Amino acid sequence: MTDPPTPNSERPKKPDAEGYLPVRLMQEDNANELKQIFRVQRVPADEWKPLFRSVFYAVSPKGSAEQRVGQDPLAPEQARALKASLAFQEYRIANVITNLRIKDASAELRKLTVDEKQSIYDQLVSPSSEDITWSDLCDFLGFKRSQLKGVGSLTEDGEERISSRPPRLTSVQRIYESDNKIRKPLVAWWKSASDNEHEAMIRLLSNTVDIDKVREDVAYASAIEFIDGLDDDALTKLDSVDLPSGRAAYSVETLQKLTRQMLTTDDDLHEARKTLFNVTDSWRPPADPIGEPLGNPSVDRVLKNVNRYLMNCQQRWGNPVSVNIEHVRSSFSSVAFARKDKREYEKNNEKRSIFRSSLSEQLRADEQMEKVRESDLRRLEAIQRQNGQCLYCGRTITFRTCEMDHIVPRKGVGSTNTRTNFAAVCAECNRMKSNTPFAIWARSEDAQTRGVSLAEAKKRVTMFTFNPKSYAPREVKAFKQAVIARLQQTEDDAAIDNRSIESVAWMADELHRRIDWYFNAKQYVNSASIDDAEAETMKTTVSVFQGRVTASARRAAGIEGKIHFIGQQSKTRLDRRHHAVDASVIAMMNTAAAQTLMERESLRESQRLIGLMPGERSWKEYPYEGTSRYESFHLWLDNMDVLLELLNDALDNDRIAVMQSQRYVLGNSIAHDATIHPLEKVPLGSAMSADLIRRASTPALWCALTRLPDYDEKEGLPEDSHREIRVHDTRYSADDEMGFFASQAAQIAVQEGSADIGSAIHHARVYRCWKTNAKGVRKYF
Numbered sequence: 004m005t006d007p008p009t010p011n012s013e014r015p016k017k018p019d020a021e022g023y024l025p026v027r028l029m030q031e032d033n034a035n036e037l038k039q040i041f042r043v044q045r046v047p048a049d050e051w052k053p054l055f056r057s058v059f060y061a062v063s064p065k066g067s068a069e070q071r072v073g074q075d076p077l078a079p080e081q082a083r084a085l086k087a088s089l090a091f092q093e094y095r096i097a098n099v100i101t102n103l104r105i106k107d108a109s110a111e112l113r114k115l116t117v118d119e120k121q122s123i124y125d126q127l128v129s130p131s132s133e134d135i136t137w138s139d140l141c142d143f144l145g146f147k148r149s150q151l152k153g154v155g156s157l158t159e160d161g162e163e164r165i166s167s168r169p170p171r172l173t174s175v176q177r178i179y180e181s182d183n184k185i186r187k188p189l190v191a192w193w194k195s196a197s198d199n200e201h202e203a204m205i206r207l208l209s210n211t212v213d214i215d216k217v218r219e220d221v222a223y224a225s226a227i228e229f230i231d232g233l234d235d236d237a238l239t240k241l242d243s244v245d246l247p248s249g250r251a252a253y254s255v256e257t258l259q260k261l262t263r264q265m266l267t268t269d270d271d272l273h274e275a276r277k278t279l280f281n282v283t284d285s286w287r288p289p290a291d292p293i294g295e296p297l298g299n300p301s302v303d304r305v306l307k308n309v310n311r312y313l314m315n316c317q318q319r320w321g322n323p324v325s326v327n328i329e330h331v332r333s334s335f336s337s338v339a340f341a342r343k344d345k346r347e348y349e350k351n352n353e354k355r356s357i358f359r360s361s362l363s364e365q366l367r368a369d370e371q372m373e374k375v376r377e378s379d380l381r382r383l384e385a386i387q388r389q390n391g392q393c394l395y396c397g398r399t400i401t402f403r404t405c406e407m408d409h410i411v412p413r414k415g416v417g418s419t420n421t422r423t424n425f426a427a428v429c430a431e432c433n434r435m436k437s438n439t440p441f442a443i444w445a446r447s448e449d450a451q452t453r454g455v456s457l458a459e460a461k462k463r464v465t466m467f468t469f470n471p472k473s474y475a476p477r478e479v480k481a482f483k484q485a486v487i488a489r490l491q492q493t494e495d496d497a498a499i500d501n502r503s504i505e506s507v508a509w510m511a512d513e514l515h516r517r518i519d520w521y522f523n524a525k526q527y528v529n530s531a532s533i534d535d536a537e538a539e540t541m542k543t544t545v546s547v548f549q550g551r552v553t554a555s556a557r558r559a560a561g562i563e564g565k566i567h568f569i570g571q572q573s574k575t576r577l578d579r580r581h582h583a584v585d586a587s588v589i590a591m592m593n594t595a596a597a598q599t600l601m602e603r604e605s606l607r608e609s610q611r612l613i614g615l616m617p618g619e620r621s622w623k624e625y626p627y628e629g630t631s632r633y634e635s636f637h638l639w640l641d642n643m644d645v646l647l648e649l650l651n652d653a654l655d656n657d658r659i660a661v662m663q664s665q666r667y668v669l670g671n672s673i674a675h676d677a678t679i680h681p682l683e684k685v686p687l688g689s690a691m692s693a694d695l696i697r698r699a700s701t702p703a704l705w706c707a708l709t710r711l712p713d714y715d716e717k718e719g720l721p722e723d724s725h726r727e728i729r730v731h732d733t734r735y736s737a738d739d740e741m742g743f744f745a746s747q748a749a750q751i752a753v754q755e756g757s758a759d760i761g762s763a764i765h766h767a768r769v770y771r772c773w774k775t776n777a778k779g780v781r782k783y784f
């Protein structure tokens with residue numbers, strides 16, 4: 004019988020061997036615990052290993068990754084590049100740049116010229132780790148930031164969402180920011196190495212090639228020489244350089260061709276692909292399979308579940324007409340992150356609520372108000388912040404005389420309701436400015452006659468007073484900057500559109516792309532063989548809605564108040580069937596309804612904060628009768644009524660099943676047999692056999708007894724009328740009765756006694772066990 008090895012020594016050494024678990028998976032703890040149990044209980048390796056493998060089957064990501072890499076769809080003989088590669092990061096920068104638009108004096112949107120593209124490309128690929136913002140780039144090109152359009156939207160091919168920070172060469176930045184122990188030599192090496200040597204180093208650092216297999220390859224010589232020269236400590240630091248993971252859609256060569264085309268011609272990615280590779284207009288690169296893991300346990304769990312569900316649906320009903328997903332903000336981040344986020348939110352909230360109750364008291368005392376509304380608090384806060392002056396003209400205003408105004412209105416319905424878009428103003432300014440951005444109105448003759456100017460208004464912002472209990476200095480600075488930006492803005496905010504309805508989280512985009520590809524791939528690859536009418540019927544629409552859209556839908560449709568949950572007539576988290584209700588609400592969602600709902604929310608918030616604007620109707624009536632949205636929204640509401648009826652019928656007749664996964668989780672397994680044995684009570688001062696001591700009812704008692712000087716492993720303890728022990732800070736003397744398990748079988752302590760673990764699988768630590776030999780003698784170990 005050989006001992007199972009100790010935990011951790013089991014990592015596969017050969018890259019092509021199967022590993023039990025990739026390092027990041029949370030199950031590693033469970034696996035180690037199981038191995039420990041096997042080891043202590045001396046389970047033969049040929050019995051535990053197969054069992055263990057089937058439970059924790061996994062393929063080492065490092066090992067087989069290289070063989071499983073997909074092919075470049077545009078150059079099938081080549082492997083897809085790493086996202087860590089410079090070729091990909093350069094391509095990404097070029098792709099983003101070609102998707103930007105400049106709003107010129109003519110108010111037309113235009114692409115960047117080749118010269119402009121190249122000059123900001125050069126800035127972004129510079130290897131420094133200094134921050135570059137979109138504003139910096141605009142300054143560099145001689146534009147105002149407000150003239151730059153496209154940030155926040157998806158690139159035309161849907162592969163990339165242009166983030167609020169310009170893309171950079173992430174891998175180089177990570178290398179320049181590496182641990183002190185390694186940074187100097189690594190950066191020095193980097194500066195002296197060629198492009199090909201850089202890429203070789205990146206492949207080695209991302210663990211996608213086996214260093215021993217490429218030793219003969221001259222491309223790796225310089226990188227390997229550098230790595231071989233490091234001591235263990237430095238090697239560990241080098242290993243912790245965290246490069247982007249995953250694969251790009253194309254090979255290095257294709258990426259380089261596309262980058263060159265985008266930078267040297269007028270082509271964007273879409274055009275470049277057509278020019279260079281002769282693909283059709285609707286062609287898109289394949290997305291990863293829906294369930295393909297990304298290496299983050301909580302994200303991977305979501306992907307796996309979504310995939311399993313969609314595959315089941317497809318098998319049963321064929322391709323779906325639409326797939327609607329609700330993305331709640333924290334669902335794709337880790338549990339720890341979500342908790343931290345929540346704590347910070349609560350902390351801020353508490354800080355603000357103290358400040359608000361002081362404002363509220365002030366209003367009751369100074370203005371004799373009985374009921375203080377949110378809008379009153381906002382107004383008082385704004386007046387205090389603005390030192391009692393109209394933000395626009397500087398005349399004195401009071402709580403009674405002032406009005407609240409959106410500095411910049413929005414096209415369409417409902418304005419942006421952030422604090423920084425609200426100003427306390429005098430009635431005259433409010434009437435004159437009406438529904439235009441402040442910057443436009445300030446240029447008008449009327450405004451100038453009144454003494455209104457942008458410069459003066461900006462000066463007033465710099466004099467803003469903030470209650471230190473409510474805002475930290477950093478927040479104060481950001482707040483002032485945001486208000487000034489609002490004052491300078493010459494255009495209305497964009498109307499509510501897809502971007503405020505669909506989730507813009509990276510993971511939501513990725514999931515969207517994968518599902519879309521899975522169901523619609525045929526149209527992207529060989530669209531020529533499908534005619535338009537046919538294509539229309541085959542198309543599965545995929546939407547990833549923000550959580551607030553569905554919350555708003557439940558309210559608007561009256562589901563909250565009318566649903567027949569257990570206990571109360573509203574959504575209660577205790578009735579687990581609310582998941583089914585949420586899912587059906589999401590399934591009923593469509594883009595038009597979602598947009599109307601968000602417009603209603605915006606209007607509602609605006610009216611809550613500043614009341615009705617002159618001539619405005621209540622948000623409850625929106626969409627107003629006779630408008631184009633009215634019909635479609637009411638159709639949706641009617642459908643929701645039917646849904647509610649169906650749901651209530653199903654709830655009343657108990658047809659919505661609550662299911663739980665069969666995996667071992669708390670609550671779906673028996674922890675022990677039903678019979679409870681009373682503890683055997685023995686006075687501490689009496690003689691105790693070694694066998695009795697082994698059955699101590701708690702580990703602490705066992706420790707206390709076995710540490711007594713007169714304890715003997717074979718004989719136990721002799722009688723001692725002066726014996727005293729301490730267990731968890733409680734002192735026990737000779738007359739006190741101690742508890743011991745009465746049964747010899749494996750036990751678990753339960754209230755007032757113990758129970759046999761019996762056939763239940765249970766998380767257990769084994770302290771001692773014995774084996775009876777041929778002569779019937781027990782041997783302990």
Ligand SMILES: [Zn+2]
Nearest residue numbers: 393396429432
């Ligand atoms: Zn004024």
